[in-house]
Amino acid sequence: MQSVRVPQRLAASAFLMAALAACADQPVGSVAARDLVPETVLAAFDCTATREAMQCTSLRPGMGDARGVVMGGQNVTVRLASSNASYNAQTETFSVDVTVQNLMNEAIGTPDGVTPDPAGVMVFFMAEPNPTGGSGEITVDNASGTAFFTSANQAYHTYNEVLDKNEVSPPKTWQFHMPSTATGFRFTVALETSVQPLLVINEVLANPANFNANPDVSGEWFEIYNGGTRPVDLQGLVIADSAASGRRPYHLIASSVVVQPGGYAVLGNNGNTTTNGGVTVDYAYGAAMALANSLDAVKIARVVGTDTLTIDRVQYSQASTSAKDGISRELTNPALDNSNMDGSNWGDATVTSVYGAGGRGTPKAQNSTYVP
Ligand SMILES: [Ca+2]
Numbered sequence: 113m114q115s116v117r118v119p120q121r122l123a124a125s126a127f128l129m130a131a132l133a134a135c136a137d138q139p140v141g142s143v144a145a146r147d148l149v150p151e152t153v154l155a156a157f158d159c160t161a162t163r164e165a166m167q168c169t170s171l172r173p174g175m176g177d178a179r180g181v182v183m184g185g186q187n188v189t190v191r192l193a194s195s196n197a198s199y200n201a202q203t204e205t206f207s208v209d210v211t212v213q214n215l216m217n218e219a220i221g222t223p224d225g226v227t228p229d230p231a232g233v234m235v236f237f238m239a240e241p242n243p244t245g246g247s248g249e250i251t252v253d254n255a256s257g258t259a260f261f262t263s264a265n266q267a268y269h270t271y272n273e274v275l276d277k278n279e280v281s282p283p284k285t286w287q288f289h290m291p292s293t294a295t296g297f298r299f300t301v302a303l304e305t306s307v308q309p310l311l312v313i314n315e316v317l318a319n320p321a322n323f324n325a326n327p328d329v330s331g332e333w334f335e336i337y338n339g340g341t342r343p344v345d346l347q348g349l350v351i352a353d354s355a356a357s358g359r360r361p362y363h364l365i366a367s368s369v370v371v372q373p374g375g376y377a378v379l380g381n382n383g384n385t386t387t388n389g390g391v392t393v394d395y396a397y398g399a400a401m402a403l404a405n406s407l408d409a410v411k412i413a414r415v416v417g418t419d420t421l422t423i424d425r426v427q428y429s430q431a432s433t434s435a436k437d438g439i440s441r442e443l444t445n446p447a448l449d450n451s452n453m454d455g456s457n458w459g460d461a462t463v464t465s466v467y468g469a470g471g472r473g474t475p476k477a478q479n480s481t482y483v484p
Pocket residue numbers: 353354355401402403404408409
């Protein structure tokens with residue numbers, strides 16, 4: 113039976129069970145079930161081996177990948193490195209140690225940067241080993257399992273790691289059965305994993321200037337910065353603020369808002385620039401959030417199965433610091449700890465040339481308080 117690559121953490125979720133029941137006549141392990149786990153194909157590699165060595169180079173983006181466009185490749189998003197290649201003539205086994213290095217700013221093997229994805233980082237054999245010298249059937253000997261990737265029952269190696277920026281995994285020994293009649297072989301692999309959306313709440317205007325009778329219901333906004341290496345679509349993520357009774361119910365971002373690496377998105381309660389103080393908003397959440405001019409919090413999270421995992425969260429309790437009338441609060445550098453908006457990692461927008469009647473601030477642009 114085809115193995116089901118569904119993290120144990122999610123296996124008990126009602127969502128998943130409902131999805132499986134809904135397609136009960138589909139083979140277990142169908143793409144529908146796997147897609148509940150937000151996985152990303154990061155790179156594909158063309159690998160060649162002799163009895164003494166193995167090397168992998170990048171495949172071009174989009175090469176025949178039924179799972180979507182392959183992003184980047186070797187030395188762009190992730191690096192595969194091999195060492196200690198050896199051949200055992202008695203058992204006809206070729207062995208090589210392979211490590212995975214994450215070259216991106218965002219962590220991999222985790223949906224939020226902290227929580228390990230039980231599915232880990234998976235390296236799929238897209239094309240099985242074929243001899244390049246001599247003859248005989250070459251097979252993957254010690255796969256972690258098989259699953260549907262571009263076709264059924266494809267072998268994969270799993271690295272159960274959360275890999276932060278530049279981090280290298282411990283080596284895993286890949287073993288192949290290589291008959292003595294073969295002298296070399298070739299195969300392709302693709303690396304698939306969950307990726308942390310490296311989003312930073314970077315600027316908040318909780319207390320718009322008095323451009324109309326009730327500016328709070330028409331002119332609040334906050335800015336998100338993408339500190340990652342890959343674009344992030346906010347669609348499907350959830351946002352919330354706090355209310356007197358605790359966290360307000362999450363609001364699902366219902367339309368596509370792609371934030372490029374190093375780019376910004378502005379989310380506000382009102383998308384109409386003639387009535388919101390003049391701010392151009394990428395996404396309007398309406399009355400789903402209301403940023404108090406006293407104390408409050410802003411959170412963005414992602415839903416994975418029945419879990420809601422925080423991507424970023426900021427809070428403030430000093431109105432005289434973080435909710436000044438008509439002055440946004442800016443993070444001085446997106447790499448800093450931004451959890452406390454009242455703290456010294458944040459500052460008041462200094463630009464006096466206002467974006468509009470709503471007040472001082474730098475919506476969808478680098479903060480005026482930015483310190484490299
Ligand atoms: Ca609130």
